[in-house]
Amino acid sequence: MEELGAALVLMALAAAVLAGLYAVHLLLVVDREPLAADPFLSGHPPTEHAVSRYHVRWYAVTLLFLAFDMEMVFMFPWALVVADLGLAAVVEMFGFLAILLVGVLYAWREGALRWT
Amino acid sequence: MDLSRFAFARPHVLLVESPGGTASRLALERVLRERGWPLTDSPADADILAVAGTGLRPYADRVWAQLPGPRARVDLAHPEHAGGALDGAQRALFDGAAQGEDAATRSGPPSDQSEGDGMPAGHGMPAAHGMPAGLDMADRAPDRDGLLLDVLHVPWGPALPWWPAGLVLHSRLQGDVLAEVEVSWVGDARSASSFWTSAAEAVGPARTAAAARLDALGRLLAVAGWEGERLRAQRVRDALLDGGEDAVRLAGLAGLQRLHQRVGRSRTLARMTSGLGRLGGGDVTARYRQWLTDAIAALESGADSPVTPLPDDLDDVLTRLLTGTEVSSARLVVASLDPWLTGALVAGAARD
Amino acid sequence: MTDGLALWGAVVLPFGLLLVATTAASLSAALGSAAAGRAVPVRTVLQPVQEAARLLVVRRRRTQHPDALLWRLGGGTLFVTAVLAAAVVPIGDAPVLRSEVGVVWFNAAETLLWAALWLTGWGGNSVAGLIGGYRFLAQALAYELPMMLALITAALGAGSLDVVQVAAAQEDLWFVVWMPVAFVVFLVAALALSFWGPFSQPAGSDAAGGVLAELSGVDRLVVLVGRYAWLAAAAGMSVPLFLGGGAGPLLPSWLWWLAKTLAVLAALVWVRWRWPVVRVDRFEEIAWVVLLPAIVVQALVVSLVVI
Numbered sequence: 001m002e003e004l005g006a007a008l009v010l011m012a013l014a015a016a017v018l019a020g021l022y023a024v025h026l027l028l029v030v031d032r033e034p035l036a037a038d039p040f041l042s043g044h045p046p047t048e049h050a051v052s053r054y055h056v057r058w059y060a061v062t063l064l065f066l067a068f069d070m071e072m073v074f075m076f077p078w079a080l081v082v083a084d085l086g087l088a089a090v091v092e093m094f095g096f097l098a099i100l101l102v103g104v105l106y107a108w109r110e111g112a113l114r115w116t
Numbered sequence: 117m118d119l120s121r122f123a124f125a126r127p128h129v130l131l132v133e134s135p136g137g138t139a140s141r142l143a144l145e146r147v148l149r150e151r152g153w154p155l156t157d158s159p160a161d162a163d164i165l166a167v168a169g170t171g172l173r174p175y176a177d178r179v180w181a182q183l184p185g186p187r188a189r190v191d192l193a194h195p196e197h198a199g200g201a202l203d204g205a206q207r208a209l210f211d212g213a214a215q216g217e218d219a220a221t222r223s224g225p226p227s228d229q230s231e232g233d234g235m236p237a238g239h240g241m242p243a244a245h246g247m248p249a250g251l252d253m254a255d256r257a258p259d260r261d262g263l264l265l266d267v268l269h270v271p272w273g274p275a276l277p278w279w280p281a282g283l284v285l286h287s288r289l290q291g292d293v294l295a296e297v298e299v300s301w302v303g304d305a306r307s308a309s310s311f312w313t314s315a316a317e318a319v320g321p322a323r324t325a326a327a328a329r330l331d332a333l334g335r336l337l338a339v340a341g342w343e344g345e346r347l348r349a350q351r352v353r354d355a356l357l358d359g360g361e362d363a364v365r366l367a368g369l370a371g372l373q374r375l376h377q378r379v380g381r382s383r384t385l386a387r388m389t390s391g392l393g394r395l396g397g398g399d400v401t402a403r404y405r406q407w408l409t410d411a412i413a414a415l416e417s418g419a420d421s422p423v424t425p426l427p428d429d430l431d432d433v434l435t436r437l438l439t440g441t442e443v444s445s446a447r448l449v450v451a452s453l454d455p456w457l458t459g460a461l462v463a464g465a466a467r468d
Numbered sequence: 469m470t471d472g473l474a475l476w477g478a479v480v481l482p483f484g485l486l487l488v489a490t491t492a493a494s495l496s497a498a499l500g501s502a503a504a505g506r507a508v509p510v511r512t513v514l515q516p517v518q519e520a521a522r523l524l525v526v527r528r529r530r531t532q533h534p535d536a537l538l539w540r541l542g543g544g545t546l547f548v549t550a551v552l553a554a555a556v557v558p559i560g561d562a563p564v565l566r567s568e569v570g571v572v573w574f575n576a577a578e579t580l581l582w583a584a585l586w587l588t589g590w591g592g593n594s595v596a597g598l599i600g601g602y603r604f605l606a607q608a609l610a611y612e613l614p615m616m617l618a619l620i621t622a623a624l625g626a627g628s629l630d631v632v633q634v635a636a637a638q639e640d641l642w643f644v645v646w647m648p649v650a651f652v653v654f655l656v657a658a659l660a661l662s663f664w665g666p667f668s669q670p671a672g673s674d675a676a677g678g679v680l681a682e683l684s685g686v687d688r689l690v691v692l693v694g695r696y697a698w699l700a701a702a703a704g705m706s707v708p709l710f711l712g713g714g715a716g717p718l719l720p721s722w723l724w725w726l727a728k729t730l731a732v733l734a735a736l737v738w739v740r741w742r743w744p745v746v747r748v749d750r751f752e753e754i755a756w757v758v759l760l761p762a763i764v765v766q767a768l769v770v771s772l773v774v775i
Binding site: 005009013015022024025030031035037039046050052054058062069076080083089104107115116 | 472475478481483486524527528530531532548550551552555564565569571593595598602609612613616624627684685686690693749750752756757760767
């Protein structure tokens, strides 16, 4: 877990740089109070909140992605030991990947990868 | 060194076109390109609001209120003043004291600054009750598959960059799909061809026909996100509209042939635009390729090339083509119909 | 707690990353000037600095009812994660953070961009931003798996997840020679995760700037800095993964690393001016049907070589 501490230090340093930018901005900006503005709608006023339940037409791809993503978690440690375990490990991993790719093929045929 | 002079040496410009503002837009685009001042997509990133022509008042005013500031505005009625007007705008950006005062006057909520101009607020939406600042939550309506989904009322145009002058598209948006579309116009948008008619008298119908198509191509390339080629198309367009002689025509021809190689034969661009906006057997890809071949033919033969006539039922055609598309396709389709909407009717007009 | 972290390196790292990122922005400015038919004077390299000064002077904006906290958090996450990712990149021989699982670390940092971009789009309560944010999610679904497989393929070739060891394993032969597909896929994914050039549809002109639509002043600067920083971090990572790290004759290793990084960065920047935007809905299909099988086959070839 020693990386956790390093991550916190790095995040703090990077955030400090951004905070520095905001500080410089406060010194230079024409007016410190942010401008209250309408969202850009080609010159029309907004009639409703833009945040809404968005019609995500590619939801099928997210399921496909999840199936692969779980598999990838196994693949990082596998990459370390495959040279020792030899052909059996290769066959197992790529057999698994092949099954997933068949799923991709099916999704493709069903038109899940194209939504327009 | 004065900081604001350094910071605004290269101000960002939001350029919108009002009906009849074609000449002003072309003049502004040329000056901005020569100075290297970038054109931007939204008021948030703009230092200067440039309105080509004068017919967009309430819309341009509302966009003007959205510029963060320091800000400056150019309403260009006479194209020959483009350079001077932009100089003045930049000087206004340098003036820190005046900008500070301007900023201080704008500390209230935005609705205070833009109320009372009698514009229709969307359509079919009842006034909000009980919501802070009068904003309603999204409504719901069935989508094309019968699912009940949130709907937003989103207008496109007229104060929108890379958009045909005067066109307003009221859409009901589900996700990024234009579930329903209603077309209307601000001002007399179809009179815009007068610019191209007078250009045809000045530099001849062939060069004008080529330039009008390059103008359309530039807009399409901007919407397609190809800034480098957009700039090149506009450079060739401006060279053709210059008063010069045969050398210009030849340079224009060389530039066009290069565009034909790079853009016309781009497989990536073709893949992004194929199958969109099918009309009379051609899609968006077919249309921009046709512009390029027509423009080259016009310059080579010195003759005018035929232009598809403007359909009487343009609004219906747009509604039909755009309903059910998503935003990026819709923008490409609108851009691909551009010579109909603004100009290339030139050719027809010049012949009469 | 912070074993393996070179503290002074960590202090310098954000600034070094900014410097490399600025180089990318300068080059892009020069290419833009050339495309507009203008001369490219030497002072063009200062254009990013000028842009930054402009955004520091410009006022910030608040749209109606924004989710301000998440909006700013999303924007800042871009740069913070870029610094995290760059920490495991060996500058020559030694990274700022030496980790046994550096490759996974880079992957983890890059994954946070999903949230960062979506929040940046969502927070402003603006249609354009919302569309841009969701476009990025769809794009991430397309590039993420090829990216992970490209990382794994390089790790597989070295038998280690430590980036230093991956670079060391290329002493005889750079990985780019026998894993060209993985290298290309990595660069494509690098462009996509920095929503740059052909993959900039999340910030597309057709949606009034998408995730960037409502950002002004320093808020916008932070997002743009984060984007260039990621471009630089990804270019920097490609060198130890595929281009032999700091290996090279005569010059010190950090200089070789820098030279190779700038070369990759220049290629990534050039792509922006050479190709139009690739629409996400069309890229999705290409990513899953072409890139993914190609990189799986590449991984298979590499694994057969190493056993």
